[in-house]
Amino acid sequence: MTREECQHCDMQDPFRQHRERFVVPSGMIYLDGNSLGLMPRSVPKRIEQAMHQEWAQDLITSWNVHGWFQLPKIIGDKIARLIGASPDTVIVADTISVNLFKVLTAALALRRERKVILSDLGNFPSDLYVAQGLNRFLADGHMLRTVEPEQVFESISDDVAVVMATEVDYRTGRRHDMKAITARAHALGALVIWDLAHSAGAIPVALEAAECDFAIGCTYKYLNGGPGSQAFVFVNRKHHSSAEPALVGWWGHAKPFAFDPQWAPAEGLVRQQCGTQGMLSMQALDAAMDIWADVEMGALHDKAKALCSLFIELVEAACGKHGLRLAGPRDMARRGTHVSFHCPEGYAVMQAMIARKVIGDFRAPDLIRFGFAPLYNSYTDVFDAAAHLAEVLEKRLWDRPEHLAKKSVT
Amino acid sequence: MTREECQHCDMQDPFRQHRERFVVPSGMIYLDGNSLGLMPRSVPKRIEQAMHQEWAQDLITSWNVHGWFQLPKIIGDKIARLIGASPDTVIVADTISVNLFKVLTAALALRRERKVILSDLGNFPSDLYVAQGLNRFLADGHMLRTVEPEQVFESISDDVAVVMATEVDYRTGRRHDMKAITARAHALGALVIWDLAHSAGAIPVALEAAECDFAIGCTYKYLNGGPGSQAFVFVNRKHHSSAEPALVGWWGHAKPFAFDPQWAPAEGLVRQQCGTQGMLSMQALDAAMDIWADVEMGALHDKAKALCSLFIELVEAACGKHGLRLAGPRDMARRGTHVSFHCPEGYAVMQAMIARKVIGDFRAPDLIRFGFAPLYNSYTDVFDAAAHLAEVLEKRLWDRPEHLAKKSVT
Numbered sequence: 001m002t003r004e005e006c007q008h009c010d011m012q013d014p015f016r017q018h019r020e021r022f023v024v025p026s027g028m029i030y031l032d033g034n035s036l037g038l039m040p041r042s043v044p045k046r047i048e049q050a051m052h053q054e055w056a057q058d059l060i061t062s063w064n065v066h067g068w069f070q071l072p073k074i075i076g077d078k079i080a081r082l083i084g085a086s087p088d089t090v091i092v093a094d095t096i097s098v099n100l101f102k103v104l105t106a107a108l109a110l111r112r113e114r115k116v117i118l119s120d121l122g123n124f125p126s127d128l129y130v131a132q133g134l135n136r137f138l139a140d141g142h143m144l145r146t147v148e149p150e151q152v153f154e155s156i157s158d159d160v161a162v163v164m165a166t167e168v169d170y171r172t173g174r175r176h177d178m179k180a181i182t183a184r185a186h187a188l189g190a191l192v193i194w195d196l197a198h199s200a201g202a203i204p205v206a207l208e209a210a211e212c213d214f215a216i217g218c219t220y221k222y223l224n225g226g227p228g229s230q231a232f233v234f235v236n237r238k239h240h241s242s243a244e245p246a247l248v249g250w251w252g253h254a255k256p257f258a259f260d261p262q263w264a265p266a267e268g269l270v271r272q273q274c275g276t277q278g279m280l281s282m283q284a285l286d287a288a289m290d291i292w293a294d295v296e297m298g299a300l301h302d303k304a305k306a307l308c309s310l311f312i313e314l315v316e317a318a319c320g321k322h323g324l325r326l327a328g329p330r331d332m333a334r335r336g337t338h339v340s341f342h343c344p345e346g347y348a349v350m351q352a353m354i355a356r357k358v359i360g361d362f363r364a365p366d367l368i369r370f371g372f373a374p375l376y377n378s379y380t381d382v383f384d385a386a387a388h389l390a391e392v393l394e395k396r397l398w399d400r401p402e403h404l405a406k407k408s409v410t
Numbered sequence: 411m412t413r414e415e416c417q418h419c420d421m422q423d424p425f426r427q428h429r430e431r432f433v434v435p436s437g438m439i440y441l442d443g444n445s446l447g448l449m450p451r452s453v454p455k456r457i458e459q460a461m462h463q464e465w466a467q468d469l470i471t472s473w474n475v476h477g478w479f480q481l482p483k484i485i486g487d488k489i490a491r492l493i494g495a496s497p498d499t500v501i502v503a504d505t506i507s508v509n510l511f512k513v514l515t516a517a518l519a520l521r522r523e524r525k526v527i528l529s530d531l532g533n534f535p536s537d538l539y540v541a542q543g544l545n546r547f548l549a550d551g552h553m554l555r556t557v558e559p560e561q562v563f564e565s566i567s568d569d570v571a572v573v574m575a576t577e578v579d580y581r582t583g584r585r586h587d588m589k590a591i592t593a594r595a596h597a598l599g600a601l602v603i604w605d606l607a608h609s610a611g612a613i614p615v616a617l618e619a620a621e622c623d624f625a626i627g628c629t630y631k632y633l634n635g636g637p638g639s640q641a642f643v644f645v646n647r648k649h650h651s652s653a654e655p656a657l658v659g660w661w662g663h664a665k666p667f668a669f670d671p672q673w674a675p676a677e678g679l680v681r682q683q684c685g686t687q688g689m690l691s692m693q694a695l696d697a698a699m700d701i702w703a704d705v706e707m708g709a710l711h712d713k714a715k716a717l718c719s720l721f722i723e724l725v726e727a728a729c730g731k732h733g734l735r736l737a738g739p740r741d742m743a744r745r746g747t748h749v750s751f752h753c754p755e756g757y758a759v760m761q762a763m764i765a766r767k768v769i770g771d772f773r774a775p776d777l778i779r780f781g782f783a784p785l786y787n788s789y790t791d792v793f794d795a796a797a798h799l800a801e802v803l804e805k806r807l808w809d810r811p812e813h814l815a816k817k818s819v820t
Binding site for chain 1: 449
């Protein structure tokens with residue numbers, strides 16, 4: 001494809017107008033929306049209202065008058081539609097790690113006779129830490145069994161209480177077969193927790209069709225909720241009345257304002273809430289989620305696949321001789337929407353790219369990672385990024401000192 | 411005291427200029443800063459910078475370039491000074507309930523041979539829920555023993571692993587003797603967790619002088635961090651290397667960006683962090699904390715005590731005949747800086763007060779609660795609030811339909 005053909009594709013892009021809803025920094029090719037999504041243009045106005053009117057003037061009455069209490073559920077329903085979940089099964093609260101802890105303990109309590117948590121080495125490390133920290137505290141034989149990502153399916157055995165996996169690998173983009181793993185786990189009596197950090201807003205997810213038990217996910221990547229915006233948690237309706245996390249708090253109480261000294265879980269999903277949530281971050285997220293109202297995930301995924309395929313094709317054609325090698329599967333059905341290449345001197349190469357305002361990430365030991373957020377990334381972004389990468393490698397620009405220092409959050 | 415004398419006190423008030431740093435809604439007497447503090451005038455500018463420059467333009471580089479990663483510690487140090495803690499012993503993260511869960515599990519792991527958590531019925535219910543939820547999950551004999559607030563000291567026995575109490579009662583304002591209870595707990599081999607939700611920024615706290623083990627607290631009340639801003643956690647330096655929470659995540663890892671699949675706690679306090687924090691809420695909190703740079707807590711407490719004493723005196727003089735009765739101790743050394751009265755028809759009375767823009771809270775079964783935030787409440791506020799209360803009672807305004815509906819968060 002030529003650059004002109006890419007421009008033509010951009011003009012035909014059904015999500016062309018969505019890009020307009022974001023602030024795209026001038027001259028920047030931003031391929032790190034899988035780390036921190038761009039700021040939606042609707043956010044500042046919402047936050048100004050939240051500060052100047054709701055907080056400053058209406059103060060505590062805003063919890064009701066401006067619906068602060070309802071936001072976790074309202075936003076949850078907006079996310080639910082994108083991940084194949086029905087209303088009242090997703091709620092927004094806390095962080096991914098905290099939510100994982102809630103559903104992991106809830107799942108373990110539903111499988112008290114089993115002590116094995118099965119996960120894989122492609123899982124985001126923090127998810128593994130959550131299980132390890134819990135096991136260390138319990139000190140009663142609970143253990144985390146980690147296998148290679150490709151071995152998860154075959155490693156499910158009848159001593160496994162919970163299978164815990166991230167659908168899309170934060171490094172390679174490899175995508176698990178959610179339906180097959182969930183079915184196999186259920187057949188062997190285990191429950192399943194899916195981490196959708198690199199899925200939600202990027203690829204179509206069918207949580208309920210796959211009969212998933214629990215899921216957690218991130219809102220500051222493809223959902224563009226802003227730095228550190230609250231995470232979400234999904235609980236399959238069949239577990240609503242039985243899933244009881246070890247970590248609870250007043251927002252999950254049946255009657256929070258009765259101030260009863262005795263814990264009594266609220267009906268359904270609400271008990272997955274715990275403490276009072278930061279409303280500035282949550283308001284930004286709510287404004288960001290409005291962008292998704294008219295987005296059909298199948299069509300969005302089609303665009304994402306096209307962007308990823310094009311990038312792989314362009315990079316392999318122009319950069320193959322420099323030792324680059326695609327990470328993860330080539331089949332678009334088996335990957336998410338970021339693309340990583342094993343790259344000698346990858347860290348320095350990414351620094352050189354960033355110095356040219358092409359923003360991606362480096363992930364040890366040797367991966368350069370490019371995230372394609374189909375809501376706002378264009379075909380021209382893809383073309384230009386590949387051209388920059390070719391030039392950086394061709395001219396050995398990574399071997400020069402004018403590199404920017406940079407670290408990032410996945 | 412007459413209103414003129416109150417005005418005179420306001421002119422002499424050493425914190426007169428601090429009030430100017432807040433947005434005080436026109437015509438409102440705000441006595442609910444113990445629920446949600448007023449908005450500091452410095453917040454909107456900071457948040458605009460955080461949105462338009464840091465998020466929208468600098469994106470992921472802001473984690474380092476704009477010091478996002480360092481904020482939990484930077485703010486923690488600002489709070490530490492107000493609660494008698496040294497630098498590097500306080501960090502900001504998550505919610506009170508989540509932080510309580512962390513330090514409660516860390517404390518229990520340090521006292522594995524004991525299974526009793528001791529608390530009192532004056533504790534904020536969510537703190538009790540945290541212990542109950544954990545015990546229910548453990549199902550191994552761990553139990554929560556709750557006594558009357560006045561019985562905590564004498565109820566500490568050598569089977570108690572952890573004493574967990576809120577220093578200032580959210581209803582009555584009664585204040586625990588932190589030093590005595592902590593010493594008694596230590597003498598009997600127990601650890602102590604103090605909840606400072608209604609203490610931090612209101613009364614001087616001497617965590618290290620009292621040799622407290624752990625503390626948690628709220629930033630959206632007297633510290634004015636904004637709705638649901640992150641909570642803080644204190645860990646005594648002597649426990650830094652031994653306290654390991656059951657709930658951990660990558661922000662608490664020794665090397666978070668090594669993405670090691672194996673959990674390894676960071677040195678010291680850092681391991682009390684877990685997941686990625688909402689930066690809009692945290693930036694607001696950081697801006698709010700700058701107001702405290704020149705505040706000496708002893709002088710601030712002197713003002714708070716004067717406001718509370720004056721309110722009690724004025725209300726008892728003018729409203730005593732209507733059946734009002736002071737809740738909690740009269741001795742200012744034994745209470746925090748909110749004042750509650752048992753009041754027949756208290757709910758309706760508070761509604762009538764709110765209709766007149768005198769904002770306090772109702773707490774079941776019969777308490778009307780008025781919080782005095784000494785940074786911005788004035789002697790005239792106190793005088794006028796007492797006058798309104800007298801008029802509402804005298805004219806039975808609470809018995810009329812023009813009341814506003816309202817609920818709030820403690």
